[in-house]
Amino acid sequence: MKNSVTGNTQHLVILTGAGVSAESGIATFRDALTGLWENYDAETLASEFGFRADPALVWGWYEWRRNRVLRAQPNPAHYAISQLEKKLPKLTLITQNVDDLHERAGSLKVSHLHGSLNKPRCLTCDESYAFPDEVLPNATSDRESRIDPPRCDLCDGLIRPGVVWFGEQLPANAWKSAEDACRDCDLMLVIGTSGVVRPVADLPYLADKKGASLVQINPIISGLNGVANFNLAGKAGEVLPELYAAAFPNT
Numbered sequence: 412m413k414n415s416v417t418g419n420t421q422h423l424v425i426l427t428g429a430g431v432s433a434e435s436g437i438a439t440f441r442d443a444l445t446g447l448w449e450n451y452d453a454e455t456l457a458s459e460f461g462f463r464a465d466p467a468l469v470w471g472w473y474e475w476r477r478n479r480v481l482r483a484q485p486n487p488a489h490y491a492i493s494q495l496e497k498k499l500p501k502l503t504l505i506t507q508n509v510d511d512l513h514e515r516a517g518s519l520k521v522s523h524l525h526g527s528l529n530k531p532r533c534l535t536c537d538e539s540y541a542f543p544d545e546v547l548p549n550a551t552s553d554r555e556s557r558i559d560p561p562r563c564d565l566c567d568g569l570i571r572p573g574v575v576w577f578g579e580q581l582p583a584n585a586w587k588s589a590e591d592a593c594r595d596c597d598l599m600l601v602i603g604t605s606g607v608v609r610p611v612a613d614l615p616y617l618a619d620k621k622g623a624s625l626v627q628i629n630p631i632i633s634g635l636n637g638v639a640n641f642n643l644a645g646k647a648g649e650v651l652p653e654l655y656a657a658a659f660p661n662t
């Protein structure tokens with residue numbers, strides 16, 4: 412490895428996907444049987460077209476997911492990442508996840524390239540919408556519950572989930588920062604992503620091209636296996652605490 416987490420890493424980039432939250436009980440997208448798209452066409456649930464066609468189905472699905480996240484807790488992987496942030500000179504955390512488990516584990520700056528379940532906005536005028544204070548959202552535990560989306564206070568438009576849908580651009584500033592970080596880092600950890608959704612899937616290749624070491628943590632083989640300098644086959648919630656303990660044995 413050109414650098415190691417233990418020694419002289421100056422800038423660590425961590426890219427996470429759904430796998431980092433799997434041990435918190437949040438389903439991944441593409442894993443058989445538990446996948447979030449099980450029984451659904453992804454375009455129906457994750458596109459403006461699908462939302463306009465059936466707002467209650469789509470809003471209800473996102474409320475079901477938000478409900479799941481509210482009930483979930485960060486797992487040891489999220490905590491190990493937030494601890495690494497305190498130990499290293501520079502750490503950039505980039506996630507494809509729309510949950511807030513990194514933040515709740517103590518990570519201070521999280522770049523959400525695919526948006527956030529907690530940041531809905533108006534489909535018409537883009538005004539942000541704040542969920543009412545409630546212990547849990549009104550979604551049931553039923554993933555097929557239909558819930559009418561709220562209306563915008565300003566223009567009465569439909570409120571849409573604050574996530575990036577198929578066919579939409581990633582948030583421009585977050586994307587530029589992610590690219591810059593990948594060009595600058597000396598080590599990149601890629602954790603719990605199938606690496607098939609572009610353009611985020613391109614980031615490890617950018618870091619590799621610029622000379623960074625790549626380490627992947629994933630229980631199964633992904634497209635990155637041939638590129639990564641190390642493939643740590645295992646669950647993030649087990650591998651990351653071990654990695655942290657090996658890197659910082661006295662803390």
Ligand code: OAD
Nearest residue numbers: 428429430433439440441507525603604605608629646647
């Ligand atoms: P996927 O569901 O495609 O992949 C999840 C990955 O996590 C797989 O490679 C699993 O092997 C791995 N995995 C499962 N359990 C794990 C564990 N305990 N520890 C580590 N890894 C584990 O999810 P993403 O790659 O995140 O986009 O999907 C990328 C994007 O696809 C999502 O952000 C979403 C979807 O389209 C949007 O919604 C915009």
